[in-house]
Amino acid sequence: MVLATGGSLSLAGTAAAASATGPEGQTITVSKVDGLDPAGETITVHGEGYDLTKGIYVVVCVNNGAGQQPTPCLGGADMEGGGGASAWISSNPPSYGEGLATPFEEVGGKGSFDVQLSVAAGDEFTDCLDPAQAPNGCVVGTRADHTRTADRSADVLLPITFASAGSGADGGGASGTDADTPSPSSTTTAAAGAGAGGASDLAQTGASIMPAALAGLALLGGGAAAVAVRRRRTEETNRP
Template sequence: MRTSLLNRTHGTRNTRTLARTALTLASAAALTVGLASTASAATANRTVTDGTRTYNLALTAPNTAPATGANVTVTGSGYNPDQGVYVGLCAIPAGVNTADPTTWNSKPTPCLGGQDETGTTGASHWVNSDWYWMSPSNSSPFTESGGLGSFSVQIHVKAKISDTVTCGRSGVTCAIVTRADHFDSSDRKYDVYVPVTFQ
């Protein structure tokens, strides 16, 4: 009887010990991930006027990533929900100073995955409130509040954008960006850049 009780007691203690260890490890892992995400994120801001309304755009994305590739979360707020945007990784065009929005006059290109309207690469996300249902694998509507649009999406980034363009080589610098979608691709008002360095 004592042996049986002892075994049960030790079994309970072992189970509790294992559970505590697992909880401690999970908490540590969550803390590490949280710190890494916070430490490696940056926010870019831009104020634009579209029609009669002013929008204070904010784009938050990681500013470092592994060269081999990673899925990253990108968030935005203050956008015009009537103007769809692409979220993706692009080369920063010549003449664009990411610290000076007045220089953001050239379309961010080339971009990883190109203009991925079908969502086959996972390298870009199309945020729009009218036609998102056309591309369910990589598109979603804005979350709207008070006439402003926000989003939180995941995209895949890596240093090699194409066979001839690699971020960090031959003078190529890259950023996670938003830009007006293919319905208004010449509109530069919604270009916002968060520069990213690949390690």
């Protein structure tokens, strides 16, 4: 869900908020990064100082280390803006993105935004609490959109942690990172090197099946179920 960008949210003064600064001076402030509810919780991300010519995703992704593209991302790359796990911000999207991407709010010649993300510890793409899938845990922040996949200049990231099972969103304790990994301070500088990361033209997310393919599988499943019902009725009719 993308919020109206008519004004920035006041997050820096909240106890749980954390901030990060990117390689081009961009900043993000996130309402909460520690002790998130593994089952799902809504957080707010405010960004400013972004290059208006570069589209970004606001995402929660697996942390692959400094200078590396954060991927896969929870919810995949939500270019339709309906999933709530990510947001596409761009003032000059490709033609197919017009009406889908939310433009930056221009402030002093730079781009700002406010979005809400629905964050859970895992989905069908990845699990932030699984050391095999996310050995460094997960991060929240921004990265270049699918038109600039290899561009690391928009990476502004903060590590996130999750509450231990059964303790609730404010329980603290367990996290998607190693136990000795420090929590982010109120101001954190994200190390991101330009030019590193994936080189494909499409966003590298966990989404490996296109919606049309999913629809086809659903139809196939329904047809198989219908065949099974007809076969069972025939067997019952012919049974002595």
